[in-house]
């Protein structure tokens with residue numbers, strides 16, 4: 099940073115706004131070169147504000163041109179106000195007045211993709227968290243809630259569709275023949291939920307009848323060539339609306355609900371009131387172009403954005419430190435929805451796997467922060483896995499502590515009590531406590547304490563007393579700014595399994611059952627179970643009842659027993675993961691020490707019985723067969739040696755593949771489907787099992803696997819299977835991989851979202867000269883640096899290639915740093931997100947970590963955006 103360093107803002111400094119805006123009237127005159135925005139803000143002083151200064155300070159970015167400002171229709175002269183690069187100060191404001199402001203913005207030059215911008219030929223907006231201030235001067239903070247009326251004026255031919263929040267209330271023509279449309283949203287909302295879309299778009303209509311009998315119009319808008327890809331999202335939307343009525347009693351509140359797909363978008367999607375805007379990759383689907391994973395993601399994101407209508411919009415956040423109030427709760431709601439739509443265990447395994455890989459890494463890195471952060475420099479940097487995923491785990495623990503019924507009473511009370519308000523995480527917890535009578539005072543530390551807690555379990559069984567004593571210790575490691583930690587209230591769901599694989603009953607705290615929830619509150623506690631008939635194997639933390647790391651000294655036999663016999667599906671999977679992690683860790687150790695590598699694996703026995711048992715759920719089998727990822731193993735290592743981890747994974751894969759090649763080929767053959775593709779749970783499970791079997795089979799020394807691989811790649815009628823075949827070919831480095839990639843590109847060059855998948859795979863190839871390939875991709879006609887999906891596709895792909903990204907000469911890191919520097923000012927949000935891999939430099943072996951650090955230092959010398967500045971300085975601290 100060359101000039102003054104950006105400064106942090108603190109939760110402890112929160113004060114209520116000095117002014118309120120009861121009504122917001124906006125007019126947008128759309129032109130190709132610029133847009134004239136006129137705002138009329140009906141304002142008054144806030145009686146609750148203790149600050150009695152005369153002046154009014156509005157937020158606003160310096161790229162807007164202020165044309166005029168007036169109070170009660172009297173224009174202000176230049177000495178009555180002052181503009182800085184981030185505000186407009188009016189020196190003397192009355193108690194109640196109408197402020198009129200005219201600003202000129204240039205959406206076509208907005209490469210940051212916040213505020214009003216162009217994507218393809220359309221106009222669209224992204225206002226969360228602080229984008230609205232780039233459209234007009236405003237009190238751009240979530241506790242200023244206002245009723246919006248928006249008028250859009252534009253050329254009918256270019257913009258036949260002109261949308262904003264709420265209901266369309268008026269439509270007409272100007273004297274010069276332009277179309278004028280007015281939208282009114284009767285619900286008070288903060289500016290971050292404002293949206294505008296205009297363009298030549300196609301639409302699909304549907305209806306939903308709410309539980310009280312109101313008919314809501316549903317509309318999904320896309321560019322014309324994508325209209326046939328919205329059916330799945332429409333179905334997902336209707337399922338979400340029904341589920342929110344059934345499970346949370348929440349009904350939709352406007353007459354119309356609109357969704358728009360845009361190609362250029364920094365995040366997944368946005369919950370603007372009545373007008374959700376989606377990254378097209380999170381909305382559009384067809385069997386030929388979309389994988390099963392993407393279908394599930396689309397369903398979850400459609401649900402997530404819809405659920406925000408209550409958890410986020412009707413009840414919103416007081417300030418951005420409370421972001422998890424809406425995000426943690428809404429992620430919990432979307433996870434439960436997906437779990438109800440498909441398989442509970444599969445969903446839980448996927449969510450936990452993601453949390454343990456990515457959120458745990460964040461919580462152990464330089465950007466670690468509590469779910470409710472205490473300070474930030476740039477709020478966009480806090481749309482994190484901690485706020486979203488760990489935030490959801492907190493809500494899930496509250497659910498576990500209260501039970502289903504009391505939790506529902508709590509959510510009803512929360513929505514009822516705070517409808518139309520901007521509130522805090524404390525308010526959420528208070529509603530849960532008031533409705534249930536459960537004391538959550540110690541539990542609230544989960545919101546304020548960063549870092550992943552670590553639990554150590556030890557057990558002692560007494561044959562004579564038939565009792566089991568379980569000793570548990572908890573610690574949470576230090577994180578930036580938080581050296582010492584207090585003990586947390588941790589719910590531990592637990593069962594006991596007999597050595598012959600049966601669930602044992604036990605009595606704990608006066609209750610006899612097969613499963614108990616223990617409340618760990620102190621640094622160390624002993625839990626005693628009586629009536630335990632034989633020495634058990636404890637099944638700890640069932641369903642991953644708390645976001646913690648834990649250790650218990652299981653023997654290999656005990657893990658194999660849990661893997662085959664635990665009634666808790668999550669722990670069956672987890673036992674297999676623990677076994678695999680143990681073997682991989684010892685391989686990594688052997689590699690680092692130049693020792694010969696073990697060519698036997700205890701997993702083979704467990705996998706074999708899974709593959710031979712036709713009774714089992716194929717989805718579970720597929721999950722268990724998947725080895726821990728490179729990223730998860732990196733998270734577990736004290737000092738990351740990416741090359742050693744990669745070699746260990748390759749070696750173990752080959753050992754398993756060769757030992758079970760017949761079983762894998764038989765499993766593959768048995769699961770080849772001839773029915774028409776559908777993204778339903780049964781088919782998804784069969785495809786997952788088939789494709790993981792194909793992966794091992796191709797990795798074995800049985801060359802006949804390649805015929806099936808080719809056949810599947812060339813003849814599949816769906817993207818899941820075709821893409822699986824291509825990924826397997828690339829990952830296994832089969833000879834024809836390059837030809838297959840080229841064929842794939844030729845087949846799909848007109849489908850931008852499929853091309854992104856091609857970019858990712860092409861960039862992820864393991865090859866010492868791979869950087870050249872990445873450079874070619876970045877100058878390929880299919881690439882566009884302005885499109886965040888394409889940037890993430892190539893750089894994300896490159897990050898997966900150990901040989902390219904972690905090349906010992908540092909060229910991979912240098913290349914990423916070059917891209918960060920290029921994007922720093924053009925799209926700060928994107929630039930800051932792609933910094934993540936470099937920020938972990940301290941955890942890498944020093945020969946690599948030092949090279950990463952050099953790149954961070956090089957970036958630091960630039961004139962940085964707030965976004966990148968914050969991440970880089972915190973990482974170098």
Ligand code: 0A1
Pocket residue numbers: 224226227364365366367368369402403425478481927
């Ligand atoms: N609230 C959205 C996510 C989102 C956040 C920020 C954005 O721009 C900086 C865009 C979207 C959600 O949770 O879905």
Ligand code: ZN
Pocket residue numbers: 402406424425428
């Ligand atoms: Zn959200």
